[in-house]
Amino acid sequence: MSIELIRKPKQSVDPLKVLETAASGLEFEIERAGTHELHVLMPGVWRDIGLWFTWRPELATLQMGAPLELKAPVGRVDEAARLVTMVNERLWLGHFDLWADDKSIVYRNSALLTPEGNLDSMQGEALIKGASEAVDRFYPAFNFLIWGGKNPDDALQASLFETAGNA
Template structure:
């Protein structure tokens, strides 16, 4: 249903315009931060994620950032970085990172768009949904390390077992 509502507004479009139409069709709170950036909040299974998309015209690259409200305390940084490496081994697209300023956990993925720099409805939905899905998939592992005092390996194993057992 959302796809039809979005297509009524626009077919392929500039990335920020397309994402704005997608966010509006889904009823997600959002704002256009600038001509080349949009920010919004998307509910996930575990938390609400802040999602930002930044368009780089010179490269025709759209960067998607999905951030749970999770900061890595200095005392947990080493274990969190080890978990990041283990988690990133599981990913085909995108990666998790910790911003050096403020210790914010985030998922980042870049989309290279064609020469026209246009984003389709399907690609917009897939990019946002997959970012939220990956954050949901690994959110428990980060919580286990940061607040449950599990080792990175046991946290990842526990999170992947829990995810596989959900119906």
């Protein structure tokens, strides 16, 4: 005797709606910029952080970016690229990029989802919090390099201090 499994087609879910709900719960500003794009503005330690999310259903991929609004000066692109590499070695999630066209520094991450776009609220919140932690932690290093004139080693070291105890 043969048993056939009948599978119901899974309902498609909009992962950007899940992110909207997560960001709304954290009281961040949200703007839907079309069917497949979402912008979130959240407070950061050093500056407000603007996130963009793009959903590519044909690839079942959610991409995220957070531009730092810092650009490597023409004469310091190699140093900025070195700092990006040094910072990325310390990240568990996502990475920083130095964009070739305008030399801007951007935090990026992505998530490969099911074909239906399943993303639970914990995943959405983890993407948002991961970006916030990375930008808050390493923004000073990029700022020290670009505006403070520090070399990559000194810029990174100056941003890695950890406070201990309470004042």
